[in-house]
Amino acid sequence: SQTIHQWPATLVQPVGSPLSLECTVEGTSNPNLYWYRQAAGRGLQLLFYSVGIGQISSEVPQNLSASRPQDRQFILSSKKLLLSDSGFYLCAWSGGANVGDTQYFGPGTRLTVL
Amino acid sequence: KQEVTQIPAALSVPEGENLVLNCSFTDSAIYNLQWFRQDPGKGLTSLLLIQSSQREQTSGRLNASLDKSSGRSTLYIAASQPGDSATYLCAGLSGANNLFFGTGTRLTVIP
Numbered sequence: 001s002q003t004i005h006q007w008p009a010t011l012v013q014p015v016g017s018p019l020s021l022e023c024t025v026e027g028t029s030n031p032n033l034y035w036y037r038q039a040a041g042r043g044l045q046l047l048f049y050s051v052g053i054g055q056i057s058s059e060v061p062q063n064l065s066a067s068r069p070q071d072r073q074f075i076l077s078s079k080k081l082l083l084s085d086s087g088f089y090l091c092a093w094s095g096g097a098n099v100g101d102t103q104y105f106g107p108g109t110r111l112t113v114l
Numbered sequence: 115k116q117e118v119t120q121i122p123a124a125l126s127v128p129e130g131e132n133l134v135l136n137c138s139f140t141d142s143a144i145y146n147l148q149w150f151r152q153d154p155g156k157g158l159t160s161l162l163l164i165q166s167s168q169r170e171q172t173s174g175r176l177n178a179s180l181d182k183s184s185g186r187s188t189l190y191i192a193a194s195q196p197g198d199s200a201t202y203l204c205a206g207l208s209g210a211n212n213l214f215f216g217t218g219t220r221l222t223v224i225p
Binding site: 034036042043044045046090092102103104105107110 | 157163218
């Protein structure tokens with residue numbers, strides 16, 4: 001069966017510090033991968049998605065970047081965090097064979113920027 | 115750009131009651147409509163997925179409907195239980211990969 005992992009589970013970082021959140025998927029190959037952010041009082045927003053190694057699409061302009069160094073690894077990064085980067089970050093994967101395949105979500109990382 | 119709205123934002127019901135959660139979307143050109151459940155501080159669990167060609171899907175006590183022409187979807191929960199307490203999110207898939215989420219309905223089922 002497929003599983004998706006995210007770490008760390010929680011993170012408190014000062015403004016201006018770097019960020020690296022990791023997401024890995026097991027039990028499937030060549031998944032589509034996604035990063036979402038859920039800010040306080042707001043809905044989930046798609047930040048990045050990837051259909052393959054090294055292929056990243058960004059949905060919104062922002063202070064963050066994403067990379068996919070391996071087939072089942074998706075990393076969310078920032079060189080200098082802003083207060084507005086605080087939120088709950090969710091990684092998701094889908095089979096990718098068909099448009100509209102169900103997305104499966106990881107447990108999330110709660111990031112607080114102070 | 116797709117916008118998804120969920121009403122009500124919060125709902126409290128006594129155990130055993132049937133209830134309906136509402137979701138509306140502005141762009142009817144969606145591939146599918148999904149309902150998710152989110153427990154506090156946790157990730158999302160997919161509940162039901164309705165393809166654009168379908169009108170409803172059922173899973174146990176849950177039934178979701180989709181009316182693309184009116185831009186609406188509903189999630190019906192029968193015989194609610196305290197374990198159903200969570201935030202319920204709907205999301206429309208516009209484009210191959212872009213899920214647009216509503217802000218959710220926080221459901222509390224009172225024993």
